Every structure is written in C-alpha cells, then in structure tokens.
Amino acid sequence: MNRVVFEGLPVSSGLGIGKLICLKDISYEVNTGLIDESEIESQITDLEVAICKTFIEIYDLKDGFKGLLSEEENRIFEFYNQILDDSYFFEEIKNIIRKEKYHADNAIYTCIQRYMNCLVESDNEYVKYRIFDLNDVRKRLIKNVYGDSELNFEDINSSHVVVVRELNPIIAGVLSKKEVKGVVAEEGAGYFTHASIILKSVGIPTLGGINFKELAKYQERDVIIDCNKGITIVNPNLIEINSYHESEQDRECIKNIEQLEPSVTIDGQKISLYASISSLKEFNIAKRVNLDGIGLVRTESIFINYSKVPDEKRQFAIYSKMAKAMKNKMVVVRTVDIGGDKVPGTLDFHKTSYKHISRGIKRSLEHKDELAMQMRSIIRANIYGNIGITFPMVNSAEEIIEVKEIIRRIENEKEVKNNGENKGIEIGAFIETISAVEDINNIIEEIDFINIGTNDLLHQFCGLNRKCSVVMKDNYLDPEFLKIVKTCIDCAKQRKKPIVLCGEMSSDPMSVVVLIGLGVNDFSITLGSFYDINKVIRKTNCKQAAEIAQKAIQSKSIDEVRRLLYNSLR
Amino acid sequence: MTRKEIIVNNTSGLESKPAALFIQKASNFKCNIWVEKGERKANAKSLLGLLSLGVGSGNRITIIAEGEDESQAVSELEEYLITGLGE
Numbered sequence: 001m002n003r004v005v006f007e008g009l010p011v012s013s014g015l016g017i018g019k020l021i022c023l024k025d026i027s028y029e030v031n032t033g034l035i036d037e038s039e040i041e042s043q044i045t046d047l048e049v050a051i052c053k054t055f056i057e058i059y060d061l062k063d064g065f066k067g068l069l070s071e072e073e074n075r076i077f078e079f080y081n082q083i084l085d086d087s088y089f090f091e092e093i094k095n096i097i098r099k100e101k102y103h104a105d106n107a108i109y110t111c112i113q114r115y116m117n118c119l120v121e122s123d124n125e126y127v128k129y130r131i132f133d134l135n136d137v138r139k140r141l142i143k144n145v146y147g148d149s150e151l152n153f154e155d156i157n158s159s160h161v162v163v164v165r166e167l168n169p170i171i172a173g174v175l176s177k178k179e180v181k182g183v184v185a186e187e188g189a190g191y192f193t194h195a196s197i198i199l200k201s202v203g204i205p206t207l208g209g210i211n212f213k214e215l216a217k218y219q220e221r222d223v224i225i226d227c228n229k230g231i232t233i234v235n236p237n238l239i240e241i242n243s244y245h246e247s248e249q250d251r252e253c254i255k256n257i258e259q260l261e262p263s264v265t266i267d268g269q270k271i272s273l274y275a276s277i278s279s280l281k282e283f284n285i286a287k288r289v290n291l292d293g294i295g296l297v298r299t300e301s302i303f304i305n306y307s308k309v310p311d312e313k314r315q316f317a318i319y320s321k322m323a324k325a326m327k328n329k330m331v332v333v334r335t336v337d338i339g340g341d342k343v344p345g346t347l348d349f350h351k352t353s354y355k356h357i358s359r360g361i362k363r364s365l366e367h368k369d370e371l372a373m374q375m376r377s378i379i380r381a382n383i384y385g386n387i388g389i390t391f392p393m394v395n396s397a398e399e400i401i402e403v404k405e406i407i408r409r410i411e412n413e414k415e416v417k418n419n420g421e422n423k424g425i426e427i428g429a430f431i432e433t434i435s436a437v438e439d440i441n442n443i444i445e446e447i448d449f450i451n452i453g454t455n456d457l458l459h460q461f462c463g464l465n466r467k468c469s470v471v472m473k474d475n476y477l478d479p480e481f482l483k484i485v486k487t488c489i490d491c492a493k494q495r496k497k498p499i500v501l502c503g504e505m506s507s508d509p510m511s512v513v514v515l516i517g518l519g520v521n522d523f524s525i526t527l528g529s530f531y532d533i534n535k536v537i538r539k540t541n542c543k544q545a546a547e548i549a550q551k552a553i554q555s556k557s558i559d560e561v562r563r564l565l566y567n568s569l570r
Numbered sequence: 571m572t573r574k575e576i577i578v579n580n581t582s583g584l585e586s587k588p589a590a591l592f593i594q595k596a597s598n599f600k601c602n603i604w605v606e607k608g609e610r611k612a613n614a615k616s617l618l619g620l621l622s623l624g625v626g627s628g629n630r631i632t633i634i635a636e637g638e639d640e641s642q643a644v645s646e647l648e649e650y651l652i653t654g655l656g657e
Binding site: 082083086088089114115118119121122123124126127130134 | 617619623
C-alpha cells in the first residue's frame, strides 16, 4: 500500500492515529424544473415542514451539548437560530416558489446562494465566515425537503480520523462529543472560526485546507494526523506508527492520571502549569492530571446551563467540590462574564467597543445581588481548599476597590465567619482591556495576582489596529502587542505580584518561549495543550528565551518575529 | 413613505453585532422598513438582509419606512445609528 502525505494547515495542536472515515456530504441535486400553479401551495408546505424540522434538529443538537460545550461555544447556535427565525428570509424563498415557480429545494438553494454571494464580498471576517453556517443551513433545509436521513454520524466512533468537506460548528460539536482521533477538513477550518475553537478546546487534532476528494479515496485506511507538522499521512510505515503510538501514549497520560514530567526548564526554572476550564466535564479530566492547579474556572456555563441564575447553595456545591478535589492546589474562580444582555454572543466578534457595553465586572457591578451571591459562594468554598477569585474585563482600579468592599462585607457576615477559620481570599483581575493596561499601576496595588487575558486583549488591540487580522493565528506575536503584554508583566514583577498568562497565546508553544523570556512563570492553558507546552518548557533555556524575547520586542513586524522564532527554535 | 439618508459612523458599520441590534430595534415598529445602500435594498428586520448589504463604517445608506409609525421609526433608527449603535 502506498504511503501518501497530504499537507494542510494546522488548526489545533497534537496528533492522532486512526482509521480514516469520510463524513458523507449531504449531497443534493436540486430539481431545476418549474412547477405548475397548482403545486405552489404544496411546495410551500414542504418548505415550512423543512424549516420546522431543521429548527428542531438544531435545537436537539444544542440541547445535547449542554454541559459539554462552554457557554461561548453554545452561542454558536444563535446564528442558526436567527436565520431560522428570520421570517422575511423565508418569505423571500416562498416568493421564489410563487413567482419564479421553482421547486422548494431549488428556491432554497437559489435564495441562500444570493445571500452567500453577497456575504463573500464582505470585508468583515466574522461575516465572511458565516457562509459556512449558511451553507450548512441550506443543506439541512434541502435534506429536510427531501425527508432524507441524517449524516452518517452513527458510523463514526473514537477510533476514527474524520474527513469532512466543509467543517462547521455543529459537525465540530458532534465530533468532539464522539472524541474522534482527529479531524481533517477541506474548508471551514480556520484558526478563529467557531468550529475550530470547539475542536481545540477538547484537544482534537484538526487540519484544514486538505483536498477532500483525494483524501476520501482512502476510506478505512490507517492515517496519522500530525498538527505539529501540518500533515496527514495515509498508510504510514511501521516506524512512523510506532513513534506516533509512543507519543500517543504520552498524550494518553493526561487522560490516565499518570504524571507528566515536571515542567522545569533546562536551567532549572519551575514553570507552573494550570488548567483553564469551562465545564465540569473538563474539571473531571483536570483533577486527575498532575498539574499545579486550576488557573481559571469560567463560570459562564454554570449560569447558562440553568434556566435561571443558580442559587447560592447550588453554586457553593460546585465551587467547594472543586476546592476539595484539588486539595491544597490553587483553584481560581472567575466571576461570570456575560454581558450586553440580549446581545447574541455569536455576533460579538469585533470586540472593539467594550468600553460602552456592559460586560464582565462592569455588568456584574450593575447586578450586585447576583455578584454578591456568586462571591459569597466562592468565599465560603475557600474553607475547603485553596480558592482564589478573579474578575473579568476589568477596566480600572476603582472597580476592584468596589468588589473588595463587597468581599470585606461578605467576610464579616455571621454565617460566613461562623463557618470556620476565615482565610482571606486571594484576589485577582483579568487584564484584557486596553483601559486596564492603561490603569495597570493602580490595579496592581489592589490585587494579589493578575491574569492576562490574551484573547480579548488581542481583539481590542486588533480593533484599534486595522492592519491586524483576527483570523491570523499568531497575531499575538505582533511586536506592538508583545510590548503591551510586557508592560503588564514588568509592572507586576516590580510589585512582586504573580502573573498568570491565560488565553490562546499561553497554549501556543512559540509564544510560551517568548513569554518565559519576558519573565512569566505561570500559565493557565487548555487541557488539550498540556502535553505540548510541557514539552516546550522542558526544552527551553530561560537565558536564551530572554534574549529571544528581547529581540522579538525590538522587531519591526510580525514576520520578523516569526522568522526569529522559527530560526531560534528549530 | 418616509426616507432618510444617513452616514454610518460607528467603527464596524452594520455588521455582525450592530446589525443584530439594529434589527431588534427595527422590529419594534409596525411599519415596513428597508435599508438601501447603492443599488441594493434589504429588509431592515432581516439579519441576512442587512448582513448582505455589507454596510461598513462611513457608508451612506437610506432608511425607508412605510406604514403607520413610519416617521417615528425613521427618526428613532436614525438617532440610534448616529449615537453609534450602542458602542
């Protein structure tokens, strides 16, 4: 059997080995004939039935993901819902049936094609990527007009590497639930698209930009997907299989309690690795891994998975369970970051205008009862372990002063006091807005540690810097962005306060070297990236990293930084 | 019928989130509302419609309304656009 290598673009990290399976594309050939006047009503009924079926399909999928996906990931469904809720859009399809006498399937096809042709011209990256969602909606609608069966999802299991023609969030969600070995897509896999974010968050190796038709010929063959090299190998040779199996076993360690080697640099500097988690499922994996603690518990999913805000008892149960399970290791809980009230999350992509939209700590301070309840649950749970509290989207030191006042009040409450010794909780702040960076000197004075939220910070940075594309993977290597991060690090180091780096940047091996060079010793990363980041740390020399970081900061462009890292780290 | 020409001044134009906010606002009115940009015209209560216009920052658009509360609709939507769509 011939060994064949396909090159693609890595979207997540890691590697997997398994049997190749194709996710059947919903194929349709629309009926291009014209209908009779008498058939109009029945075609419109077919359309309406298809809309209902599609709506239910999406709803069921969304329901099935509860607790598995984080709140942010669950929001991907909102765009689908908005389309399926757009009565004007469906009226348009009906008009095509009525006036142009198209069959329902062709009317759907034509109408959505017109919209896709418009969206593809958009300068807005977010809008452009919605084409994949729209195409998925189209396939689903047409399939439901025919009354055909679902995709061949039932044939797929955790032994497979799945080839997909067009990846979308829903497919990504199903595949992550099935814990497949890897995903290879021709289209729809981009670094910041929702589908990729989902697969990344569960640590499934994913490659984009691979020819579906060619790869699909190798159904049922052994394949290796290697995101570090950006390749898929069909019919790998024995040596390759063995070496990949070895690293797979290493990777399995994460899942199987066994210990990772300590994350210490060549020159003996201990780097602490914490997990960032957003669901209880992730927590259950994290607690079995030998890590230094939980650096970030996103609490949005706790809030979103219940129809109303969970009461103190329920929240306390969750936080204290985490505190107990992690024993004396640090667990940092971030208060809920929801905002813009009814603003759909999926449409919240260009985060350039946070100052004016209540989100994060600002929104929480506008809903003080809800905030105080969450803080009380967190503070009470601290008795059972080592909990810290941190706040999202901080803008100024004043906000921290305000929440500290609430904390003091809670700590003095009778039932909290009577509940055993009062340890005093460690307080942190997420530096992820430009205004927080501007006020960093004052914020630092008020807190015990800082988190740098590189995702939001980068989005804001990109919002101010038009040259910066949010779709590019390593924009956080922009020297100007590195300077912003360095400002925060230097300030914290000066006051001897710990800095925990969070977000995509901290899970990116190349960036981690630069960050170590800038003096960061604590990283909170996704579970899927533990293996790779640990490996990078164990190969890093702090002194050399500092030199690299220094050069990176002085570079004139991202390209220069990339070249520098590429040359120094190969 | 009431028409009003407006220049969209917020940073991200009528795309993604601002578009969703705009249709929420527009849906509060009983009258039919359209947004016109150049040759193209879309229903102001349809997300896909608005997104397909591709209204960017600095673009000139026309709001057109027809129905009982048309003048109120146009003036409130204009106000909403001018104040930067909640930014």
